[in-house]
Amino acid sequence: MKIRSDVLRTYQSLHTWTGITAGLVLFIAFYAGALTMFKPQITQWASPSSVYANNTPLVEMDTLIDQAVMQYPKATDGFIVNIDDQYSSLSWYEKGGGRGLRLDDSLTFAQRDDKGNLVTQTSDKNALGALIDKLHRTGGIPGTLGHEDIGVLIIGVACALYFIALVSGVIILLPTLVKHLLALRTHKGNKRFWLDSHNLVGVFSLPFHIIIAWTACVFAFHDPFYGGLTLVYGDQPLFESQPKSTISYNVNSLPVIQDYLDHIKVVAPNYQVRSLEFSQLSTTTPSLAIQLASEGAMKRGAVTDIIFMHPYTFNIDYSSLNKVEEGVFGPLVNSFFSLHFGNYAGNYGRWMYFILGLLGAFLFYSGNLLWLEKRREKQPQQRRSVRFMASLTIGVCLGSMLGVATTLSASKWLYLFAVPINQFYLICYYGLFFAAIGYSFYRGGAGAAITLLHALTIACLSIPLTTLIFSVMTNNATHSFDNNTIIVDVMALFFAMIFFIAAKKAKYRAFNGERNSIWALEVKDSLPKQIVLAPDFKD
């Protein structure tokens, strides 16, 4: 396809500059987003099974609730019933509760012992999965503006740039699309190889990327967008407001759990109830949030759909399920959410989105490498801007992953010491992240890449190793962990292998690759004389 040369030049510049500005923060958002596909498994891997205490049969649940409400004033405000296939659990917030992520929330789990007495255990609510999710939404940028995270707004702007980068990337590829799309030229030098793989991944995951760019932009800016819509709607209200009730209720008149399950079976026949969260039970505004799962349905939430119900009257205040009376608009809007979360195709969809997310991270990483390669000069010392960008790319990308991998691996060990677990996660992540960036600037990108990739290999290896040690060594009940999270160990092992190979390649490139490159390292005399100067490929 022929395209005017000035159009190509314009969009080439656009692609370069939107990509390089948004690339790093999007790299973090994408790989962390890929990990959130396995958020429940990761949280479960990281926290002891005693924390969940899923060992009350559903038939005993009402007796347990009655006992808890009698003895614990906190439980009269509200409680959570997690429902699992065989056993369920009862818990309530000892501290915190409600929407949003707080690191010092603690939950008390209750169960009955053999004699039917109430036994409770209070511990910090494990937020590892939620923190990875926050890393995905904010890129790890802290701070809030009003009630919105600054990081979310920055990611929102980055997504607009990313949309421009997608459009411009396709435009500059059009003239050679048919000829070169499937050509992965390995013999024409490193730059060609990176460019070909960048293009291949970009074109084949284009629909996914367009959806993600658009939906993430909406997630970041929906409040201002609604604000503008009030002008369009004029006197017409955007949302119907619920009439306020003045009737006060008492927890003692709460229906039994089975009543709710029976009711849900009628309202949502194809869904399984995952949890019932009661709150403000003794006020005029009692609420019950019901999480509903269904493999394969397009769901509004990341993992589940949700129904908000009045716990005493069963009146449904809000439901994210598709409803017939909402016509075509409800399902359409729900599908946008679902297409972002990738929850519409069960396990298959989860893996597909996991892979697409990682490929997205690769897209941004390779984009930065291409930017550096394009500015390469034929001399050993590269330009200052290039050295800066190389250090930043290596430090941010590898440092962020090192932070997450190490935090995950440290979790089981941290439970051995009575520390505020969630705060330690943050210290661990940010400590390593900034240390890696500092180290990368101190040593330069080429050297730091090798060290950090080795560190990543060790961090990933330590994850299955930790599982192994804990499954053999501990017979202490409070520190035993579920063994059904093997998927986390297998994935960690796989990534350890990838990082090890990458480290080897980075080392080879540093000593045996192109000399006039940002990635070359000075060869010390003590090294064996195996160095062959690679021919200088012309593009």
Added chain:
Amino acid sequence: MTQLNPNDKIQPHWWSKTLVAIVMGLTLSYGIVAIFAWFGPGGISAPMKVQLNMWLISAIWLPILAFIYLFKSTKSAFISMALINTLIYLIFSGLWWIQ
């Protein structure tokens, strides 16, 4: 490829074109969404439609932002966007008047 007359070539004008796309692209998006919201299927009070309308704003705005650089200059981008904006808001007013 045929040689372009230098006067026909696209001028970069990065910041000014971006500004035109951000401001006039947004007003245009809201204008189109307003027509859809009031006069599209279901009318203004159809359930869940407000959410779809919110989603549509960026679905129109983002492509404008991406394609604004095809205009030869800021001036031509500004004039075209002003014309399309006027047209859309005229259509909205016309529909409002005849309803």
